[in-house]
Amino acid sequence: MAQERLEDVLHEAFTELTLHGDIYLADFAETLSPGLGRGPVKALFKLRRLGPLRVKDLAVQLRLDSTTVSRHVDDLERRGLVVREADRSDGRATLVRLSARAVDLLDDAEVERRGKLRDGLQDWSPSDRATFVRLLSRFVQRDDLAATVAAITYAHPDPRDR
Template sequence: MDRVEDLLHEALSEYAVQGDAYLARVAERLSTGLGRGALSILMRVERFGGLRECDLTAQLRLPAAETRRHVDDLVGRGLATRTGDGSLAVVRVTARARDFLADAADERRGRILDSLGEFTLEEKESFARLLAKFVQRDDLVVRSLDLPQRR
């Protein structure tokens, strides 16, 4: 492996560790004992609106039983609602969870801006495009072309 790959691997590994720790803190702030898996479901449902349990299972690559367990937990905590039965049941975020997630997103954006504080505008734009390309999300590459012109 060449040096660039080693550096990328190290940086992405550290980023994953930091991301896991961040999600664990956010989950705990939202509801004591809530796990990252359930929070991931909640965040995805908030992002895309109501989602069927089978779609959550496919998108998050989880076993159906694990998805169901997380959704049961979220419903029991009053953070999500479920309409319908089985894998076709639609999961939605409650107002309480929506408000919390909006605040968490604002905090996350602030942390990202702080981390990018020493970057030039051109470096920020380049980083956004390259990261979107690296994770093979063409929709993010296209959207990154319209980045706000902030310094």
């Protein structure tokens, strides 16, 4: 057997992480609305984080084509999870926003998700947790997330790190 390299182990870890993510999204989608797919759920998460968006802007955020995202939005709208509304800054454009029902469901899911992540990292020191999130944020080239981690870490230092 060939000697494994760091990149091979990292690839294996990402494959496992992706599998966990796919399972989480599929289970969450089914909880939201039976038969809902993972793709539309990703759109809900983006709308939750970024607020109302045009379909073309949502497509850019999801790195998908507008046709696919339009189908996702149609599905979500039929299920009562998003609402289309006129863009006040451009009357010709339409924005997609979360429905009140979707906001409530995502609020509940966020509490559960945070608990699961806390449980999974409970044996890690606060410093290790912060380092993990900071480095992962850096790896996926999301400096905004890394900056948030730094702000949280410095605003709420944990005495166990001393």
